[in-house]
């Protein structure tokens with residue numbers, strides 16, 4: 001609240017002020033000013049990040065929404081940049097969520113290496129648009145190179161393959177997208193268009209629409225199969241692609257929370273024999289489910305898809321970067337059988353929001369979604385917009401291009417290994433405490449558990465189903481309350497979710513979910529978090 005009572009000269013929007021907002025660091029004075037703003041931002045936010053952890057309830061969401069109700073745009077400028085930055089740092093940032101805190105272990109959004117902020121600045125300053133070559137030039141070339149690098153760790157094709165395709169303007173190894181949702185949608189769009197593609201007397205589903213496609217193929221329905229733990233972006237894709245989201249069919253889990261292969265085979269069999277003639281557009285394997293971090297048996301699903309001629313998509317939005325770890329990449333064995341793979345950049349590549357990617361084994365596969373507009377894209381050019389769901393988009397590949405140089409695959413491997421190994425120690429700690437129950441042990445770096453007092457645990461193990469249901473409801477209530485109280489206290493944050501299957505039984509149980517990706521999160525911090533939960537339980541139940 002500096003100078004609150006000194007009346008300020010009123011700001012006006014005129015040409016002269018306007019032109020000042022377009023200054024560049026063209027001389028010492030301009031550079032000094034611009035650097036000053038950058039410092040104000042970086043140091044200001046740093047202070048915020050050091051003093052705030054988790055989501056506090058100091059100011060409630062309701063109160064906050066009261067502050068932001070004015071819907072009129074002022075005609076003249078209200079504030080100068082320096083004052084706006086001060087407001088953002090002092091009034092907005094403290095009510096954002098400090099996802100960088102090592103005590104914030106509830107979600108897939110976490111601390112990022114600070115160089116990412118620098119790299120993001122370069123992307124913003126260059127402001128390239130990779131929809132076409134004419135607004136991006138070398139950035140389109142770099143995107144192709146980065147895509148080839150990641151394609152190589154997934155599919156391990158030989159050197160000749162990459163020499164042929166890395167800069168080939170007629171083929172695509174994949175595409176950057178804004179997030180995993182759009183990557184999954186792109187993959188399933190390609191799968192749909194290939195499965196119901198052009199043939200004699202039919203120009204393909206993308207051109208003629210779903211009704212004509214079903215008529216041409218003599219079917220009444222098309223479906224996509226995925227385990228119960230499929231991400232909800234797949235349902236959205238079902239809606240957008242016109243196949244209907246109830247046709248994203250859930251397959252049950254085995255005891256380890258992976259897709260149950262026997263049920264999958266039975267479902268395929270049932271569909272093939274069904275009187276409602278149905279086409280399977282894709283089967284999705286998950287490499288790191290959002291809720292439990294478990295990895296489906298990719299090799300087995302891949303073999304089933306190959307036998308039946310079905311598109312195999314792997315949703316590795318979370319787990320993809322595990323491929324960089326020599327120690328743990330075996331956990332994703334079979335991913336190379338996938339026709340398409342989703343990987344998020346803003347998850348375990350530790351990139352800033354928003355960055356996803358989709359990869360295709362066959363470099364011609366994306367031909368199924370070619371679109372071009374004469375004014376922007378020319379066929380056979382490097383215009384990346386020809387085969388991309390998005391139109392304009394930023395040159396995010398530059399961030400991954402640089403991050404891979406700064407980190408090396410070993411640097412990323414260390415992050416991944418820290419997460420997996422810390423999650424293992426955390427699981428042991430949970431097992432050693434009588435008041436907790438580990439629900440899904442970590443395969444990668446995600447685990448779920450619940451508060452489960454020893455006496456209830458004993459009862460659960462001997463009770464018939466009806467009694468178990470009552471006990472689980474009681475536990476659900478306890479876990480919901482403790483999770484909320486811990487979040488409101490503002491020191492730490494774990495998330496919660498409800499699992500529908502537990503140890504092969506259909507039981508709806510509320511679990512606390514932890515995602516260990518911040519390299520500063522160690523076992524001592526995790527013990528603190530458990531201690532706090534024990535204390536909250538004692539005080540409230």
Ligand SMILES: *Cc1c(COP(=O)(O)O)cnc(C)c1O
Pocket residue numbers: 108178179180181182184231233286288289290315316317318344356
């Ligand atoms: C996060 C996630 C997605 C969706 O990604 P967004 O980037 O949030 O759109 C899809 N699938 C899985 C398995 C995920 O973990």
